[in-house]
Amino acid sequence: MILRQHNVLLLAVTQALMQTAVVMSVAVGSVMGNVLAENERLATLPIALLIIGTAIASLPAGLAMRRWGRKAVFVVGTLIGMTGSLVAATGLSQGSFLLFASGHFFLGAYQGIANYYRFAAVESEGNTTSGHAISWVVAGGLVAAFLGPALGQWGRDWIPHQLFVGSYVAQALLSVVALIVLSQLAPCSIRSLEASGSARSLRELLGQPVLQATIFCTAAGYSVMVMVMTATPLAMLGCGLSESSVTPVIQWHVVGMFAPSFFAGPLIARFGAPRVMQLGFMLFVGHILIVLLGIEFLHFLSALILLGVGWNFVFVAGTALLTQTYRPAEQAKVQTVNEFAVFGLVAVSTLSAGWLHEQFGWAGLNLALFPLLLMAAIAMHRFGGHTALK
DSSP states (O other), X not given: OHHHXXXXXXXXXXXXXXXXXXXXXXXXXXXXXXHHOSSGGGTTHHHHHHHXXXXXXXXXXXXXXXXXXXXXXXXXXXXXXXXXXXHHHHHHHHTOHHHHHHHHHHHHHHHHHHTTHXXXXXXXXXXXXXXHHHHHHHHTHHHHHHHHHHHHHHTTTSSTTOTTHHHHHHHHHHHHHHHHHHTTSOOOOHHHHHTTSOOOOHHHHHTOXXXXXXHHHHHHHHHHHHHHHHXXXXXXXXXXXXXXXXXXXXXXXXXXXXXXXXXXXXXXXXXXXXXXXXXXXXXXXXXXXXXXXXXXXXXXXXXXXXXXXXXXXHHHHHHHHHTTSSOGGGHHHHHHHHHHHHHHHHHHHHHHHXXXXXXXXXXXXXXXXXXXXXXXXXXXXXHTTSOOOO
């Protein structure tokens, strides 16, 4: 039991370090992308490549873990993240937009591999307490809400006449810390779990209504959150708010994303994952209602906090529900399909956020998301309570 809790704590720490790198990269990438890009339409390319890297890495990461185990792949992912930080720093130092953007692709790959931390926590704790284990790992991101922006500002002028280069160098040093923490992680062999029983075909697994609903609802919730978050700086500036007002809105949005993790697990244990996911979708609708009320700073702040809390409930409960749809021998294939589907849709959403905002405006973009949220809520209400074929 102590070893299990030790593993979950280590995974929460590495989650915090990874999310710090991502939050800082999003904050600095959007600023410096606008400085380095010759065409302003390409200014968001670093952020887009970060999300694309997350989606692309999720598939080979899951397959690699089946062969070499989670710990080895987590270490490789951290090294990829370190490489991304140094490539981005080099791009800034040389004034190369291509190198800078490429670094964010590697940082996205780091995130794509690290997203499996929550599944490793479930394996450490056992499925009976999966909601608690997932919550604690996801809660590690709360540190990133404060450390990420602080790291960006602290390293901004660390190296004279090299704006933000020090931020990415410091980020690489955090990866070294993550490697040290991962070295203490007890190894977990997915192959030994797969050998523990019979496994159904992927077609049979995906034929489960509850699995279909879980993947769709998690992907929908994550995509809505990322699309709105990506468009928020554009909307705030377009509504006449200052650049300095954007940072606290995004920061408290990130707090809303991760702080509820401390009580999401108990809620799942008491009410069940499907109901907690439905609560998340209700909070998404509350976000849309606040958006329609006005475009002042407090409207953006309260709406984005609500959006973050809704995402947390959908993501944590969706992960917990997913773990109930497969046997130990089937977990690798189901997790890999889930990650690729969720983050593939998230990548598309990120790329379309700017265009949708330009075409329909802030209120129009959010209203356009309502049908997707309604479909997800209905799917979870209809199929979320089904018993998986275990």
